[in-house]
Every structure is written in C-alpha cells, then in structure tokens.
Amino acid sequence: MNLPITKIVEVLIDHQFLDGLKILHLSDLHINKNFKLSSINELLSICEDLEYDFVVITGDIIDCKVKYIKEKLHLLNNLSLLRPVYYISGNHDIFYGLEDLKKELSNFILMDNKSTSIDFKGKQINIVGISDRFAKFFNIRRDEKKASSFLKANTNSIFIAHQPKDYKIAVMNKTPLFLCGHTHGGQIFPFHFLVRLVQPFLNGLFYRKKTAIYVSRGLGTWGINFRYKADSEITILKLISKSVK
Template identity: 65%
Template sequence: MNFKNIFQTVEIDIENKKLNDLKILHLSDLHINKKTSTEKIAKLIKFCNDLEFDFCVITGDIIDTKVKFIKEQLSILSQLKNKVFYISGNHDLFYGLEDLKNELKNFIFMDNKIFTINHKNENIYIAGLPDRFSKFFKIQREEEIIENYLKQSPSIFISHQPKDYKIATKSNSNLFLCGHTHGGQIYPFHYFVKLVQPFLSGLFYRKNTAIYVNKGIGTWGVDFRYKAKAEITILKLISKTVE
C-alpha cells in the first residue's frame, strides 16, 4: 500500500477559537491480522511520524486476530509519536481488549475515560466510550458521566461507531471522531451500511458538533476495497471566530 495515495488533510470549521489550528492525526480500523506484515506497519509508522500533528486518535478495530499472533506488529505500532488516544472497536473486544492494552502501554486508552490536553495554553477536554458491542462483553458504557464531561469547552469525543454522534450533540461537544464503516468497503455494500449507521464517511455537522467518520486503513472479511479508498487523515481545526 502506498500511504501517500491515501493521505489527506481535511479542514474542519469549528466554533471554539481555542481549537484553532489544532492538528489531529486520525487513524481507524487498522484490522491488523496474521497476514499483516511487520514491513507494512513499519512503513505506516514511518509515514505518520513524518507528518506534523499535535496528537493522534485511533477510533477502534486495531486488531483482527488474537494479540499473541501480532505482538511484533503492535510493538512497531506503539512507536507512533506524540500522544496517541485510542478506544475499543468491536473486533478489539472480540479478539482480546485486555491483551491489546498490555501491548499498547505507550498509548492512552480512552474507554470510559477522560483526559485533558494543553494546546496553545488552553485546556482541551477529550473523552471516549467503549464500542456499542461492549454490553455483550459485560463492559458498561458510562454514557452519563462522559456526556457531563463533554459539556466542558472545548471538548472532543471519540467512539468507534457513528451511531454515538447523539452523545456528542447532546453534550454540545465540538468534535466527534469515529470509524467502523470502512466507507462501505465494497460498493454497493455502502447502501447496507447506511441502513444501520447515520453517516458513511467524511465530514458532517449536526448542531454545534463537527463529525468525522474515518474509512480506516484495513479491511474486514475480504482484503479488497471498491469506491471506498482507505485513508490516513490529518484533521486541521479552523475557527472562523479568530480575529
């Protein structure tokens, strides 16, 4: 995979001037499995570490096999620079979230967690929730706590599935980042995804919240994409209220 061909910068209009010029590397749905070579992950990390960004967010589905089979790949992944925030996806839960957390100790795990980061001497509040499938793994989603935290300004909410956008809009969060859909992965499967998810891919605005759905890097089921190109994205936040 030529990572240059799937890289893009997306400018997001944001109301809160405290977020102006913030650059977020947004990755999602890597789906690292037994067939994922260490060379591919090393090239990915080299490419990402050459980019300029304030922090990275990985919105779920990092793995697609048991961790014991891909420890070397995850060791390379953990070399991503700057702060890296990540949340669980349904595949992470299925294949072993605790094992994944043990391999990614350099990263900041955000399921039911809150974190404050400083940007140009201003506090930015980040919060995350476990994937919606977590209930099947007896993991509680602390939605009310996260909603209350996101009411602080400015705030960023991260979760795996686009369905969680209502949590962001209800709490008036400035930005919601997610993945899960693969952009449909193979057309015309796009239409089936749209039946169960409110957004397929790209940038949307609801109320005061900007929503970005990342199509991800990896694939699921069949290692093939059609009319749903993989992506590595730098999100550049721009506030029009800045004088």
C-alpha cells in the same frame, strides 16, 4: 493494508480555543496474522513526515487474538514516539481481547469511559472516550451517562467513539468535535448502501448543530483484503475557528 490516501481536512468549529489544532486520525487497522510488518513500518514512515499535535485511533486495531500479532503491535507502539496516541476500543478489539491489547500497546492511552486534558497553546483541551456499543455483550462497562455529563460541563472537548451512532452524545452536549470510524466507508461498493441502513454516516465530514463529525474510512479491511470506491485513509484534521475563518 491497502496503500492509504493521506488527507488534510479543514474542520470548521465554533470554539476559538481549538483553532489551529491538528489531529492525526487513524481507525480500523484490523491487524491480523496476514497483516505485514512492512505495512506498519510504512504507516510509521508516513506519520513521521506529517505535522500534527496528537494521534487519535477510533477502534478496531486488531482482527485476531493478540498472541499471534505481538511483534506487529510492539512495532505499532512506536507511533507514540512521535506524538501522544489516544485510542478507544472497537467491536473487534473487544471480541479478540481488549485486556491483552492494552498490555501490548503500553505506550498508548486507552480512553474507554475516560477523559484526559492536554495543553494546547496555553489552553486546556479535553479528550473524552467511550467503550464501543458491542461492550455490553461481553459485560464490559459502557458509561454513556459519565461521558455525557463530562461533555456537558466541559465544552472544550473532543469526543471519540468507534461507531458513528454515538454522534448524538456529542450533539446533545454541544461538543465541538466528534471522531469515529467503524464503517470502512463501505469498503466495497455497493455495500455502501447497506452500511447507510445501520449507520447515520458513511465516511467524511459532517456538521450537526454545533458539532463537527468526522468518520474515517480506516486503514485495514474486514472479511476480504479488498476495497472498491472506499480507499483507506490517513487523515490530518486541521481545526479552524469559524470566527477566524
């Protein structure tokens, strides 16, 4: 894992009930045989010093078979000792074995095609997730209809997916916040331009109608352990109501 940049990003949202909420957004760790235990310890140490309400991991936690990295995943599990951790699958998680990953990350809450509610300052907030688009190639259910129906009926929701392409589900249902990863911010310039040919957003904060969209560059790398003009990131998203701002 490259040395990550810790960012605090202020996100303007239409809904006052989300004002002041702080989310630790991680993505695309791509833990494999070469991923060092010291890198996970470093991640835990950084997160321990941050102020947030819960963690969201938007997919691609692993990049090899789980049996080769059990010790590393057991260590990552300790992230939940700080705050609740909600995650969804990425294409690499599905390819290398989502069921095995679920067993090792027993302290994390998998949100594929699920919703859950949490209390924030006496108000109910929903977290809604969906399986990655890659799931269909492995006969894994991806329930867009279920996610869309819930988001439409519950505007006090945060929608999480792996790929930026799923932002349309959030926008269509006037969901205040959509979080994703997958792109690595292009990882190595000039591949940024290739990513933009297949994804609507590269990285960072965007607004579409009533939805704020954040695309994480992620923590790990894919293919080769190198980044250029696309630093890895650990992000605190601080939600601010437009009526307060």
